[in-house]
Amino acid sequence: MMGVEKDVEEPPADRRQEVRTGIALSLAPGLGMFPLGIAFGLLVVQAGMPWWLAPALSTAGFAGSLELLLIGLMASGTPLATIALTTLLVNFRHVFYAFSFPLRVVRNPLAKFYSMYALIDEAYAVTAANPRGWTAWRLIALQVTLQAYWVVGGLVGVGLASLLPGPVEGLEFALCALFVTLTLDAARSSAQVPSLLLAGLSFAIAVVVAPDAALFLSLALFVAMLALRFAVAVHRGRFGDA
Amino acid sequence: MLDPGYVVGVLVIIFAITFALRAVPFAVLEPLRESRFVLTMAIWMPVGVLAVLAASTFRSTAGDDPGHLWKAGVAVAVTTIVHLTGGRRTLLSVGLGTATYVVLVNLL
Structure with missing residues (x-):
């Protein structure tokens, strides 16, 4: 997609440049995640939940499709055991991502923890479509930015809930379009x-x-x-x- | 009103399970990093996983309503053509594809 691709792990190159590259790579997924985050925030409020549940869910279980499901489940007081099983089934696909996600470039234990915690579909997809040239700074910058789109989108949605009748229909197609382009790149x-x-x-x-x-x-x-x-x-x- | 204990329970459960699903496979695969099987899977998997995610989001976007299927199909075609002819600029391809779908869904 961009930048110079190298096979070898990079020496401590310019960190700022790496962070910039990570953020640049996050823009396309952000186009889908930010509007979807807004829709998520709107749904939380429309389901009669407190506003802080949106950022709380996006921090505890950073996984968009699960969070959207949880709104309905929590609103109807679904038992915790059912919620656990749903989480296991909906998120089970993530076990396959370890085969090629470039976690090895991250050395710092805390950063490593974050990188595994924030291994969402979109982060995997960006690394899958751009397999080379990853550094710790680039990867963490990508993941932090993606989470920011999602959490801030949720907060914007919560704020908009009182003003708007509903989200713009069709914006969620951005995620499909993103995966189509990433498939073409891969x-x-x-x-x-x-x-x-x-x-x-x-x-x-x-x-x-x-x-x-x-x-x-x-x-x-x-x-x-x-x-x-x-x-x-x-x-x-x-x-x-x- | 939501019971605080219930909310905390949900948050702890989804954190623990989601993190375990994402982190444990790395620990399992670490000793196998040089194995031919894992290396081959790392090469073969990404394109197929991306295609499955594309198909799955296509279905969740347009699958509920048969009237939306052709609109999503047109939007996928626009995305693909723009991407292949416009120099693979992802933002441009995703932007035009999404705009196509939003316009078709809201105006037709």
Whole structure:
């Protein structure tokens, strides 16, 4: 997407430049996250919840889709055990992100803790589409900025709730558009075609088999298919380096 | 009114479970970092995960209402064409794609 890409981990280059690059990489996801954060804040107030619940949820369980679900669950007094199970299922997809998220560039224990805590879909997606050149400062700057869009968006939504009848319909498409462009960026060579086809197949199966848990099931199927693909490649003695 | 104990319970639960799901896999994979399997998965996975996220957000945006499907389809086409012909400027592609969808949904 931008900047000079290097294979090796960078020496302590210019920190300011790294922070700037991280923030620049956050702008596109921010275009989706900020409006969605506003919608989230509006929903919190419209559900009759106190305003501070928006920043509280966005800090405790920084995960947009779960937070949107929780508003309804909390408003109806859903038991804690059900909330725990919902959290486990909705956020389970994050276990797959450790395969390629560049956490290794972060050395400071606190920064490392934050980076794992703030490993949302959008942060993973940006690193997946730009696999090289990550440094601790760039990564943390990206993640802090993404959380700021979400939390500030929520606060703006809470503030707007008394003024507006509702959010602008259709703005949530920004997240879909973002993932489309990131997929295009990650799929530049024909070596990526098998992975794309397997992902499409996984999603199609998941939508038919479990329409309510399609995201989780399709990711699980996709990982299983890749493992099978790996086994086949090893068996044939042919090792794909793509 | 919300019971403070209930709110604290929810916050603690979602923090603990979400953090564990994000952090534990790193600890599990750390000793395997040089393994051929993990290295290969790291190369094969991202593009497919991104495609799944794109399909999933497409579905959650437009899937509820059959009348919105073609509008979202047009917006995805606009996003793709702008991205491939406009020099892969993500902000521009996402901005024009989203504007297309907002206009179609609100004016048609």
